[in-house]
Amino acid sequence: MESNKQEQQRGEERFRRLHPDWIAASRLGSACFYIFPLLIAATLAVLGVVLEWSWLPLWIGGLVTLVFALLFVFATFRVPVIRYNRFGFAIFEEEVEIRKGLFFITETLIPMTKVQHVKLESGPILRKYGLAELKVVTAATTHSIAGLKAEEAESLKRTIGELARRTEE
Amino acid sequence: MSGPKRMSPLYIAFSMLKLIRSLVPLLFIFGIQFVANGKFPPTVYWVIGGAVALILLTGAMEIIGWKRFTYEEESDRITIRKGLIQRSEKIIYYSRIHSVSQEQPLIQRLLGVVQLKIETPGGSEGDAVLPVLRREEAERLQRVLNERSVVMPDQADRAAAGIAPSDSGLGQEAAASELPVQTRGPEGREGAHGAPSGALDREGAPLPNRAPRDSAVPGESGAADGFAPPDSRAPQARPAEGGPAVQMPSAAASARPKAPEPELLYRLGPGRLFQAALTEMNLGLAAAFVAGMISFADDLLPDRWVNQLVSNAQAYLTGIKAILIIAAVALIAAWVLSLILFIIKFAGFSLYRDGQRLSVRYGLLERKQFLFDPSRVQAVTVREGWLRQALGYAHVEVNVVSSSSEKETPALHPFIPRSQIASLLEQTIPQFAFAAAELKPPKRAILGYVRIGLIATLILAAVLIYFFPHMGLWSLLLIPIVFGLDYWSFRTSGATLDGDRLTIVNRAIAKQTHCTLKRHIVAFRVGGSRWQQKGQMLNIKAHLLGGSGGSSISVSRLKASDAQRIYEWYRRERQV
Numbered sequence: 001m002e003s004n005k006q007e008q009q010r011g012e013e014r015f016r017r018l019h020p021d022w023i024a025a026s027r028l029g030s031a032c033f034y035i036f037p038l039l040i041a042a043t044l045a046v047l048g049v050v051l052e053w054s055w056l057p058l059w060i061g062g063l064v065t066l067v068f069a070l071l072f073v074f075a076t077f078r079v080p081v082i083r084y085n086r087f088g089f090a091i092f093e094e095e096v097e098i099r100k101g102l103f104f105i106t107e108t109l110i111p112m113t114k115v116q117h118v119k120l121e122s123g124p125i126l127r128k129y130g131l132a133e134l135k136v137v138t139a140a141t142t143h144s145i146a147g148l149k150a151e152e153a154e155s156l157k158r159t160i161g162e163l164a165r166r167t168e169e
Numbered sequence: 170m171s172g173p174k175r176m177s178p179l180y181i182a183f184s185m186l187k188l189i190r191s192l193v194p195l196l197f198i199f200g201i202q203f204v205a206n207g208k209f210p211p212t213v214y215w216v217i218g219g220a221v222a223l224i225l226l227t228g229a230m231e232i233i234g235w236k237r238f239t240y241e242e243e244s245d246r247i248t249i250r251k252g253l254i255q256r257s258e259k260i261i262y263y264s265r266i267h268s269v270s271q272e273q274p275l276i277q278r279l280l281g282v283v284q285l286k287i288e289t290p291g292g293s294e295g296d297a298v299l300p301v302l303r304r305e306e307a308e309r310l311q312r313v314l315n316e317r318s319v320v321m322p323d324q325a326d327r328a329a330a331g332i333a334p335s336d337s338g339l340g341q342e343a344a345a346s347e348l349p350v351q352t353r354g355p356e357g358r359e360g361a362h363g364a365p366s367g368a369l370d371r372e373g374a375p376l377p378n379r380a381p382r383d384s385a386v387p388g389e390s391g392a393a394d395g396f397a398p399p400d401s402r403a404p405q406a407r408p409a410e411g412g413p414a415v416q417m418p419s420a421a422a423s424a425r426p427k428a429p430e431p432e433l434l435y436r437l438g439p440g441r442l443f444q445a446a447l448t449e450m451n452l453g454l455a456a457a458f459v460a461g462m463i464s465f466a467d468d469l470l471p472d473r474w475v476n477q478l479v480s481n482a483q484a485y486l487t488g489i490k491a492i493l494i495i496a497a498v499a500l501i502a503a504w505v506l507s508l509i510l511f512i513i514k515f516a517g518f519s520l521y522r523d524g525q526r527l528s529v530r531y532g533l534l535e536r537k538q539f540l541f542d543p544s545r546v547q548a549v550t551v552r553e554g555w556l557r558q559a560l561g562y563a564h565v566e567v568n569v570v571s572s573s574s575e576k577e578t579p580a581l582h583p584f585i586p587r588s589q590i591a592s593l594l595e596q597t598i599p600q601f602a603f604a605a606a607e608l609k610p611p612k613r614a615i616l617g618y619v620r621i622g623l624i625a626t627l628i629l630a631a632v633l634i635y636f637f638p639h640m641g642l643w644s645l646l647l648i649p650i651v652f653g654l655d656y657w658s659f660r661t662s663g664a665t666l667d668g669d670r671l672t673i674v675n676r677a678i679a680k681q682t683h684c685t686l687k688r689h690i691v692a693f694r695v696g697g698s699r700w701q702q703k704g705q706m707l708n709i710k711a712h713l714l715g716g717s718g719g720s721s722i723s724v725s726r727l728k729a730s731d732a733q734r735i736y737e738w739y740r741r742e743r744q745v
Contacts, residue, residue, distance in 0.1 A: 094741035106696025109739055114691045140691045140712045140720070 015088025021129045022147025026080035038068040114138045115164040173239035180301040184231040263317040273536035283307040431523035445584030446511040448556045539579035541569045548685035549601045606663025606674040614726035618659035622651040683722040693739045707732035
């Protein structure tokens with residue numbers, strides 16, 4: 001098939017990337033989240049030593065703290081970069097395509113005819129970087145494109161809304 | 170049209186019975202205490218007195234409640250008003266009605282009345298229920314609502330488009346099959362769409378018969394005529410393949426009057442029902458039931474009895490024999506239980522064609538009726554439990570978009586020989602087919618299929634052996650069992666592409682063959698871990714509507730090329 005060949009040529013280029021600021025935003029988000037278990041584990045480990053709790057010997061406390069510390073480092077420094085590199089989205093006249101993944105890399109196709117509505121969200125962290133999250137909602141699923149500059153997300157929202165409306169008529 | 174109407178006065182009795190039903194557990198507790206102690210505890214009179222007073226009070230209140238619960242058919246909508254203290258009014262436009270179904274839960278069955286449920290596409294929030302109607306009134310109302318909901322073409326069309334953009338593919342499809350839409354000529358198509366090729370792709374392919382027929386039928390309410398193709402095809406199919414239909418006047422099929430009586434396509438006789446029940450083994454349900462019984466016994470039965478039971482059991486049952494006996498008893502109990510539950514659920518199963526809709530009715534204690542439009546069927550699942558598969562029988566269910574909160578998919582046929590599935594589908598929902606898997610996972614996928622099960626059972630066995638050195642050895646038996654199941658799942662899985670149809674076959678314990686159409690897939694996903702991608706394998710997953718939160722069908726580790734092919738098949742032509 002000819003389109004297939006074209007396909008391979010275009011391959012990666014068909015995907016658009018997120019805004020690089022998303023890495024920083026995502027780092028901040030993960031850090032805020034993963035710091036809690038780390039702090040709790042560390043506190044317990046220290047308390048265990050100081051108060052000589054019999055059920056929490058140092059090695060267990062230390063091990064758990066270490067695991068959470070590794071998790072924290074991985075989630076904060078590595079994961080956002082991997083995610084960013086893997087993430088791609090493409091908006092065509094008749095469909096939206098999203099590629100993403102951390103361990104599992106998936107590609108998803110959502111036809112415009114099935115798009116129910118489009119949603120913009122931005123939490124405090126995303127807002128700090130002037131980013132927004134675009135959610136494409138179908139009757140059965142929700143697909144998110146997190147980390148676009150607010151204006152870009154806004155215009156994408158309009159584009160998708162427009163396309164979804166047009167294809168439906 | 171004729172002012173507000175009330176339901177049957179039995180509504181009052183219904184409310185009281187409903188209250189009594191919620192008091193049944195209380196009765197049960199007292200009953201057990203009576204049996205155990207030989208006398209009632211003194212509080213019983215207070216409780217019974219209170220309950221009776223409550224019931225009478227409810228009865229008195231509900232007289233007003235009944236008076237206030239009215240429904241009114243107007244020219245374009247039905248208005249339902251109800252409420253004793255907090256009044257509510259619900260207006261449903263006929264054009265927005267999705268389906269109207271009669272139900273008969275237990276209490277209604279006792280009273281000999283019918284509950285009518287009017288479903289709208291807005292989720293269960295938007296549904297209206299008229300709980301106590303006389304049968305004739307329910308029949309009449311159902312017919313009237315069904316007729317009106319298809320009578321006004323442009324309104325229905327607008328409604329279909331207005332429901333939700335995502336639904337539009339369906340909605341238009343449904344509208345097209347229900348009414349003769351003249352506006353949908355070829356020029357309408359090209360004018361409306363920026364991308365004509367995509368439009369053709371979506372609308373042109375699936376049902377070649379439909380579009381020309383629609384424009385040919387003139388403006389009368391085409392409820393009966395619109396669905397002619399399967400009817401006229403069925404008579405040839407049946408004698409040749411010995412399909413399950415019993416009585417269907419073949420000549421009259423296409424020349425039927427406007428609002429025909431529902432015609433019977435199939436009824437499951439008692440003999441068949443029993444056969445079907447025998448081959449049913451619903452372990453999950455049985456396990457839940459047994460667990461419920463145990464906790465119930467623990468809570469309610471007097472301690473003395475439980476202790477006696479346990480100590481008896483301990484005295485007689487020791488060692489491995491005990492485990493085997495318990496396992497055997499549990500299995501048999503589970504089997505008998507699922508047999509009974511199956512009979513209660515599917516007794517009197519019958520399939521009707523009602524106008525152009527299909528109607529399925531079943532249930533012993535609670536009559537259920539599912540009324541659906543064949544064009545709204547999202548997917549068909551053929552389920553073959555291992556016992557049934559060995560005997561060559563299967564259970565066919567359809568996935569219909571429904572707003573009801575329960576996630577039940579109506580059965581199209583609970584027990585059908587595999588050879589007849591094709592003709593059943595042909596007669597009822599001809600857009601689907603029953604096919605075998607062609608694109609199979611490659612040999613190298615075996616490891617991926619069995620890996621997780623093996624690791625999990627190994628860990629489990631290790632733990633059990635560590636804690637119970639002798640008895641734990643028996644858990645080693647689990648390993649070949651789990652391995653066998655996983656391997657079997659690998660052998661069964663696969664997918665098939667056939668025009669617009671996608672068939673996905675997978676297996677938990679029962680083999681499931683799902684068939685859906687391109688236009689019903691809401692989103693499609695391929696992907697895999699890095700290991701899988703290195704091995705040139707990909708998982709595929711198709712999201713569908715139906716159920717309450719949507720459903721999905723998936724199969725793991727197809728060849729990457731096959732998965733990509735299906736992905737490209739789903740892709741629309743694009744020009745950006």
